[in-house]
Amino acid sequence: MNINKKFFYDNGYLIVKNFYDKKIIYQIKKDIYEISLEIYKKFNQNFSPKKFRADNFDEIVLKAKKENIKEVTSAVYDACKKIRGFYKLMGDRRLHNIAEELMGSKRLGILPGGFGMRIDYPNDKYWKARLHQDYTSQLGSPNGIVFYTSLGNTTKKKGAVVLYTKSHTKGVFKTKKDLVSVKKKKSYDPYTIQISKNELKKYKIKHLVLKETDLALFNFMLLHKSGTNTSNKIRWSMVHRMFDFSHDQAISQNYIGGLMEGNIFNKNKHFKY
Secondary structure (H helix, E strand, O other): OOOOHHHHHHHOEEEEOOOOOHHHHHHHHHHHHHHHHHHHHOOOOOOOOOOOOOOOOOHHHHHHHHOOOHHHHHHHHHHHOOOHHHHHHHOOHHHHHHHHHHHOOOOEEEOHHHOEEEEEOOOOOOOOOOOEOHHHHHEOOOOEEEEEEEOOOOOOOEOOOEEEOOHHHHOOOOEEEOHHHHHOOOOOOOEEEOOOHHHHOOOOEEEOOOOOOOEEEEEOOOOEEOOOEOOOOOEEEEEEEEEEOOOHHHHHOOOOEOHHHOOOHHHOOOOOO
């Protein structure tokens, strides 16, 4: 598969159009619908669902969210990464070929704490991802790539991810704690990037608007954040991350993962800015 390596290296991201088979995406949606239904029935046995369609697969999750049944929404979130179709996407040989070519290595790994489904609900601010780089939260290796697939077409209105192009060339940005936002329940993330508004303005913004069969990938060092979902639909995103085992920094860190494994970037002597 021909990919624009220069564009990726220069800008820090790449979009491969129509990469995935619609049948795999359809099956993932159907699995989510059926899982959601089984979980929701425990709370409302009289519920009569609409017949499954690809465009209504998440109506039960939205219903549970509006009814504030957190047991349903959290269970669906946890179940999503166990769906076989997700592993088919991750195991696609073409994707691994792209990763090997862009990272210049065949000794690649997948971060177990770094894959799953993002479920961005309408007008939700608490779970909205703040400006960040994946390396400082995921670790593994500085030579890493985020693979991002939309489950349904994304638009700016649905909160398409905001990329700051070329920001990966600056390396690791320092972070600071923001426990005030966490205590006030304004965000789940206690870390923020230390960068001024003027410096951030230097980077051109790219909204990650995708069709559901598109594959997007971006450098571990690229600054990005969630957009604001002002629609009445969920923005579903399947995400996984690959890293280079052969990178010197990965070797010195013993290939450890990040926050999901209890490792905080700026609290370990082996981690470098």
